[in-house]
Amino acid sequence: MTTLLIPMIKRPLHPTGIWNWITTIDHKKIGLLYGATAFINFLIGGIEAILIRAQLSGSNADIITPEVYNQLFTMHGTTMIFLAIMPLSAAFFNYLIPLQIGARDVAFPRLNAFSYWVFLAGTIILHSSWLFGSAPNSGWFSYAPLTSVAYNPGHGMDFWIVGLQVLGIASLAASFNFIVTIINMRAPGMTLMRMPLFTWMTFITAILLVLAFPVITVALIELMFDRSFGTNFFFAPAGADPVLWQHLFWVFGHPEVYILILPAMGIVSEILPTFSKKPLFGYSTVILAGAIIAFMGWLVWSHHMFTVGLGPIPNSVFTITTMAIAIPTGIKIFNWIFTMWKGSITFSTPMLYAIGFIVTFTIGGISGVMHAMSSSDAQQQDTYFVVAHFHYVLFGGAMMGIFGGLYYWFPKFSGRMFSEKLGKVQFFLLFIGQNITFFPMHFVGMDGMPRRIYTYSGEMGWTALNALETSGSILVVISVLLFLHNIVKSWRSGEEAPGDPWDARTLEWSISSPPPEYNFEVIPEVHTVDEWWARKRGLLGEQSPSVGSNEKGEIHLPQPSFWPLVSAIGIFIGGYGLIYSYPVAIVGLVIMMVGVYSWSFEPVNDPD
Amino acid sequence: MAEATASNHESEHQTTTGLNHRKILMWVFLGSDCMFFATLIATYLVYKGKSLSGPMPLDVFSIPVTTVSTFVLLMSSMSMVLAYAALRKGSLKGYRTWILSTVILGSTFLGFQTFEFYEFANHHVHIDCINPVDLTDYEQGLFDKNCKDGVDHYDAQHGLTPKTNLFGTTFFVLTGLHGTHVTIGVIWLMSLFLYSFKKGGVTPERHLDTDLAALYWHFVDVVWIVIFAVVYLFGVFEGFPS
Amino acid sequence: MAMQNINKASDSTKVDTSHSEHPSAVTYFKVAVALCLLTGLEVVVFFFEWLSYGIIPVLAVLSVVKFALVIMFYMHLKYDHRLFSTLFLTGLFLAIGVIFALMALFGWFNAG
Known part of the structure; x- marks a missing residue:
């Protein structure tokens, strides 16, 4: 009687086996699903990268065709950004935010499941373009008019447009959810300025995301209309200015850069204090710096377009704003270094990653300041120098942070300890491998090797350095395989992890590993930053509360549901419909509507 | 009622801010939707006056007609807020009356928009070549080209579609996506109207369901306030940008 | 400590958002009249050709006022x-x- 529509489908109150995962709305399970899917995407993006490196390993190579090469670098960028780094961050958001703020779930558990399934739909749509024989091929920012039907026939661009649009829905839904969760589900006493740093960076990232994604949504709609219905948004013969696409893309694209890096900065800000046995140096400054970076991220987008010919005034303005953004970033780096200063440091694997992050991210930051200057950027634009820069910040920055986070919270996720020895070997392999891969790119870039070039003549003198880069990438591959080995083996047969293996500081470590389904038996009351640390050290005085007292029998968790999945399936079918056949799109829309309606009329809890 | 059971539990609960989750979500969404329409409006403005061929806004817009449809949408906002007020007072009858009025006014607005789109797509130019009066720039061009050698009038269809020129492209996509928002709103409000006939479906205690729909509806209205000023009134004004 | 169930917080419909003094129907009506008058004024101004560029600030101010009226009163931001x-x-x-x-x-x- 509770659902108007489809009352015959019974709610999966106690699902088992695979249905348990399919209908789950537990943020921890969804977090693991996000992590697993995104890591597979990371491997796929890695295979694409290796093929690119293979093609570039020697001069005049033709290991793959130029057509496939274009598809590879487009899909490599798109995969790593939208399908690997963003959802890996989302995996941490999902698993950790409720634990860090002392809640039992997110504000909208079913919306959370919906986000994951829609993300999976977008993943499949984008990867499946390979199977349909036409992967997108115009680079991850797909400048007009290269994306028009005239220059880009076939369905490759349509897959790209629809894929990103679907992923946008997933990211927006997740971000709405986390904003509300962080605003409204904090444990008693946890004021904003007592929140863990990772929670803060998640909050800022989510705000950036809900403001930036609508811009790309509209840009993609415009591009889709141009391709499908013959409109003129980016059609120069009708008087349109294709530079508009560049502006719209980068109005979104630059905040997107901070969407990628801020979560990693949050992770590093959790690891460093734990392994230095000191509070984070300048807690409020690090938060403020993050907020300033997020705000200024809106003022710098045209630095991606210095060579377009915007004129001296825009170039000067964006040079100044871009250089200024180095200030809050530098503040953070100094805060991290001062956190370690005079600390009693344990060099465990997560800590090595955090330190590695600081080193490589700083290198990437410095090369960033170099082409922040529009006059010097004229030399560097579209060369391998830029490729070196953003791999230092995205691989050396975001991915190093994420690897560190994966090690740091692995005991919490799995209830097992990983092999520390393998972890250290893996870190050094990865650290050395990535520097061998990306550092020489600075030199060939300065020497004029263009980005996205299919091959080069031996006379250019780039052969040796390119071969070196490729050999470095093999080291990276080996280290990633080693990581997988370590994780899989430890998950199966690792030593059992205690609740707080690192003597850490935040609330997620106050409960068992892995956490019980309801997270906290009693919702903790928060008195200070680093609450768990303060409790362990008895810093809260007499009132120093313990975590215990069993009220388990009273805890009601939100119940599993089919409808998020059904709605996502509607979007999935609708996505293919938009690419191939509009009637199918309508079928998808109807399925989605059925899902959404049934969801709306399904109460959070049926009495059972 | 399962819902009732659920809400009995809910009343005990305190959120961090004391505010409701769903209402915060709605406001974050509306903030985000501002960026959505901003991008569309920016596209319209960037391309304003850049169309290479007509018809132009001055040729097709009928400000009196659009003023009426604007009036209709503004009135629907009033009836929406009255529906919500009636519900808070516990008058289910008043609620149904006002929410149905909102649905009708919203549908009327969509009707106007359909009519307008149809008119634009079938825009007809009639020029009296002997005694031309009040020609727009576009009509003047047609006059110069076609009114020679004793032709006494010029009659032809010059429809505006999304493909015709930059104005058509930006205008139809912007107002079309606004119309999509209105359509979703109408479906949402219609669902609430029907649900109010189910016992316990719409009650004063569950006013938030209506509150959220109302917020969405008013937002669609304020977006139209901007579109009416920027796209229509200012759109016809040809002096800017120079 | 009061038992805190997650389900209470999720998708809840009943937590009152503490906006006590809602305006009356009369206020809503007055706002509607103001909105109509302002729209009328916009259209009248539109036909004043002598205003030339002056139409831009006039339209801007009138629309901002309309926008503000709706979000403050109809969307209750003034009271919330x-x-x-x-x-x-x-x-x-x-x-x-x-x-x-x-x-x-x-x-x-x-x-x-």
């Missing part, structure tokens, strides 16, 4: 928690900023 205004205005101001930045980049404000 400030958080709601903050969340919405963040998006709104950024949106306005992006529109003006793009106009500037496409030469709207260039002299001559």
Whole structure:
């Protein structure tokens, strides 16, 4: 009687086996699903990268065709950004935010499941373009008019447009959810300025995301209309200015850069204090710096377009704003270094990653300041120098942070300890491998090797350095395989992890590993930053509360549901419909509507 | 009622801010939707006056007609807020009356928009070549080209579609996506109207369901306030940008 | 400590949002009249050709007033928690900023 529509489908109150995962709305399970899917995407993006490196390993190579090469670098960028780094961050958001703020779930558990399934739909749509024989091929920012039907026939661009649009829905839904969760589900006493740093960076990232994604949504709609219905948004013969696409893309694209890096900065800000046995140096400054970076991220987008010919005034303005953004970033780096200063440091694997992050991210930051200057950027634009820069910040920055986070919270996720020895070997392999891969790119870039070039003549003198880069990438591959080995083996047969293996500081470590389904038996009351640390050290005085007292029998968790999945399936079918056949799109829309309606009329809890 | 059971539990609960989750979500969404329409409006403005061929806004817009449809949408906002007020007072009858009025006014607005789109797509130019009066720039061009050698009038269809020129492209996509928002709103409000006939479906205690729909509806209205000023009134004004 | 169930907080419909003094139907009606008059004024101004460029600030002010009336009274921002205004205005101001930045980049404000 509770659902108007489809009352015959019974709610999966106690699902088992695979249905348990399919209908789950537990943020921890969804977090693991996000992590697993995104890591597979990371491997796929890695295979694409290796093929690119293979093609570039020697001069005049033709290991793959130029057509496939274009598809590879487009899909490599798109995969790593939208399908690997963003959802890996989302995996941490999902698993950790409720634990860090002392809640039992997110504000909208079913919306959370919906986000994951829609993300999976977008993943499949984008990867499946390979199977349909036409992967997108115009680079991850797909400048007009290269994306028009005239220059880009076939369905490759349509897959790209629809894929990103679907992923946008997933990211927006997740971000709405986390904003509300962080605003409204904090444990008693946890004021904003007592929140863990990772929670803060998640909050800022989510705000950036809900403001930036609508811009790309509209840009993609415009591009889709141009391709499908013959409109003129980016059609120069009708008087349109294709530079508009560049502006719209980068109005979104630059905040997107901070969407990628801020979560990693949050992770590093959790690891460093734990392994230095000191509070984070300048807690409020690090938060403020993050907020300033997020705000200024809106003022710098045209630095991606210095060579377009915007004129001296825009170039000067964006040079100044871009250089200024180095200030809050530098503040953070100094805060991290001062956190370690005079600390009693344990060099465990997560800590090595955090330190590695600081080193490589700083290198990437410095090369960033170099082409922040529009006059010097004229030399560097579209060369391998830029490729070196953003791999230092995205691989050396975001991915190093994420690897560190994966090690740091692995005991919490799995209830097992990983092999520390393998972890250290893996870190050094990865650290050395990535520097061998990306550092020489600075030199060939300065020497004029263009980005996205299919091959080069031996006379250019780039052969040796390119071969070196490729050999470095093999080291990276080996280290990633080693990581997988370590994780899989430890998950199966690792030593059992205690609740707080690192003597850490935040609330997620106050409960068992892995956490019980309801997270906290009693919702903790928060008195200070680093609450768990303060409790362990008895810093809260007499009132120093313990975590215990069993009220388990009273805890009601939100119940599993089919409808998020059904709605996502509607979007999935609708996505293919938009690419191939509009009637199918309508079928998808109807399925989605059925899902959404049934969801709306399904109460959070049926009495059972 | 399962819902009732659920809400009995809910009343005990305190959120961090004391505010409701769903209402915060709605406001974050509306903030985000501002960026959505901003991008569309920016596209319209960037391309304003850049169309290479007509018809132009001055040729097709009928400000009196659009003023009426604007009036209709503004009135629907009033009836929406009255529906919500009636519900808070516990008058289910008043609620149904006002929410149905909102649905009708919203549908009327969509009707106007359909009519307008149809008119634009079938825009007809009639020029009296002997005694031309009040020609727009576009009509003047047609006059110069076609009114020679004793032709006494010029009659032809010059429809505006999304493909015709930059104005058509930006205008139809912007107002079309606004119309999509209105359509979703109408479906949402219609669902609430029907649900109010189910016992316990719409009650004063569950006013938030209506509150959220109302917020969405008013937002669609304020977006139209901007579109009416920027796209229509200012759109016809040809002096800017120079 | 009161038992705190997650399900209570999720998708809840009943937590009162503490906006006690809602305006009366009369206020809503007055706002509607004001909105109509302002729209009428916009259209009248539109036909004043002698205003020339002056139409821009006039239209801007009139629309902003209409916009403000709706969000303050019909959307209750005037009576509700400030958080709601903050969340919405963040998006709104950024949106306005992006529109003006793009106009500037496409030469709207260039002299001559």
